[in-house]
Amino acid sequence: MNLSDLGEFGFIEQLRQMASGAAPGLAVAIGDDCAIIEVGDDRLAVTTDAMVEGRHFRLDWLTAREVGARAMTAALSDVAAMGAAPQYSFVSLGLPPDWPAERALELARGLVEQAEAHGAGLAGGDTVAADQAFVDVVAIGRCREHLWLRSGARVGDGLYVTGSLGGPAAAVDARLGGREPGACWESYAHPQPRVREAAQLEPLGVVHAAMDISDGLVQDAGHLCDQSGVGIVIRAAQVPVHTGVAQIAERLGRDPLQYALSGGEEFELLLTAPPGALGELQAAVAVPLQQIGEVVDGGSVVVLDATGSEVRPPVAGWDHFRHRTE
Ligand code: ADP
Ligand code: MG
Numbered sequence: 001m002n003l004s005d006l007g008e009f010g011f012i013e014q015l016r017q018m019a020s021g022a023a024p025g026l027a028v029a030i031g032d033d034c035a036i037i038e039v040g041d042d043r044l045a046v047t048t049d050a051m052v053e054g055r056h057f058r059l060d061w062l063t064a065r066e067v068g069a070r071a072m073t074a075a076l077s078d079v080a081a082m083g084a085a086p087q088y089s090f091v092s093l094g095l096p097p098d099w100p101a102e103r104a105l106e107l108a109r110g111l112v113e114q115a116e117a118h119g120a121g122l123a124g125g126d127t128v129a130a131d132q133a134f135v136d137v138v139a140i141g142r143c144r145e146h147l148w149l150r151s152g153a154r155v156g157d158g159l160y161v162t163g164s165l166g167g168p169a170a171a172v173d174a175r176l177g178g179r180e181p182g183a184c185w186e187s188y189a190h191p192q193p194r195v196r197e198a199a200q201l202e203p204l205g206v207v208h209a210a211m212d213i214s215d216g217l218v219q220d221a222g223h224l225c226d227q228s229g230v231g232i233v234i235r236a237a238q239v240p241v242h243t244g245v246a247q248i249a250e251r252l253g254r255d256p257l258q259y260a261l262s263g264g265e266e267f268e269l270l271l272t273a274p275p276g277a278l279g280e281l282q283a284a285v286a287v288p289l290q291q292i293g294e295v296v297d298g299g300s301v302v303v304l305d306a307t308g309s310e311v312r313p314p315v316a317g318w319d320h321f322r323h324r325t326e
């Protein structure tokens with residue numbers, strides 16, 4: 001069996017079973033956006049995210065500075081998804097020795113700028129030579145009063161999402177298809193972690209469960225189901241699709257909704273909170289928030305169209321070993 005048969009999540013599950021998880025103060029181990037570590041009276045949220053040239057980024061599409069900022073965004077987004085405040089970051093870089101020094105420095109600049117914009121000072125890292133560039137970012141945040149776990153969803157909750165979806169995936173498809181990505185490009189090249197929104201929403205105390213959308217809405221909602229022991233209904237007509245997606249989808253002969261259901265690297269927050277919480281949640285943040293479904297009994301994600309018929313996305317999201325998951 002190859003890794004592509006096992007799949008990224010099959011591998012992680014076996015790895016999780018190997019690890020005892022028994023370490024003093026380790027309150028949440030493998031399975032959430034961050035691990036939670038208790039240190040004295042504080043709780044720290046810790047995550048690491050890696051990106052590899054050719055797999056996660058292309059230097060003919062993005063500047064090195066953009067690559068650095070995106071890598072930092074991925075890690076900071078996981079901290080925000082715990083309702084926590086980023087505090088520190090560490091960066092390990094693998095760089096080809098024949099790179100222009102200026103490119104490497106621009107990559108570093110993107111990392112540092114994005115870290116500092118969100119309160120996560122660069123505290124260390126490692127630098128090695130590599131045939132293909134890679135960036136791995138560790139982010140550490142301080143948890144607030146309410147911890148947002150993937151396991152907190154309750155039957156009856158509403159399912160809410162920040163911002164709009166599908167832009168990054170549509171932008172990539174446009175570029176691959178030789179088309180102009182238009183308005184979607186910004187969402188792909190300059191995604192922002194929802195650090196401020198987490199800070200504004202956490203004090204409300206109404207969020208039961210949260211994660212960030214990094215691998216595709218349907219697939220990531222599936223992780224909420226697994227961790228919370230619930231089902232989720234997503235109402236396709238309510239899913240906010242990035243305004244630039246329709247044009248790209250039309251030109252490529254694709255369904256715009258699929259980009260929003262299964263596109264990755266969104267870095268939007270997916271939240272559950274009591275039904276009727278939308279007004280309170282929306283009043284706390286500037287970014288648009290939308291209720292896109294409900295938490296129900298069951299164990300999996302069902303997507304329904306406006307008539308109540310089930311929509312079966314051809315792919316649920318991103319699997320690093322399979323590229324796309326069913
Ligand atoms: P996210 O998309 O939020 O970064 P992932 O899907 O990458 O989360 O990972 C899911 C969970 O599996 C996380 O808790 C992560 O820490 C854990 N995980 C992934 N890869 C490894 C690994 N190589 N070793 C230990 N834990 C891992
Ligand atoms: Mg995450």
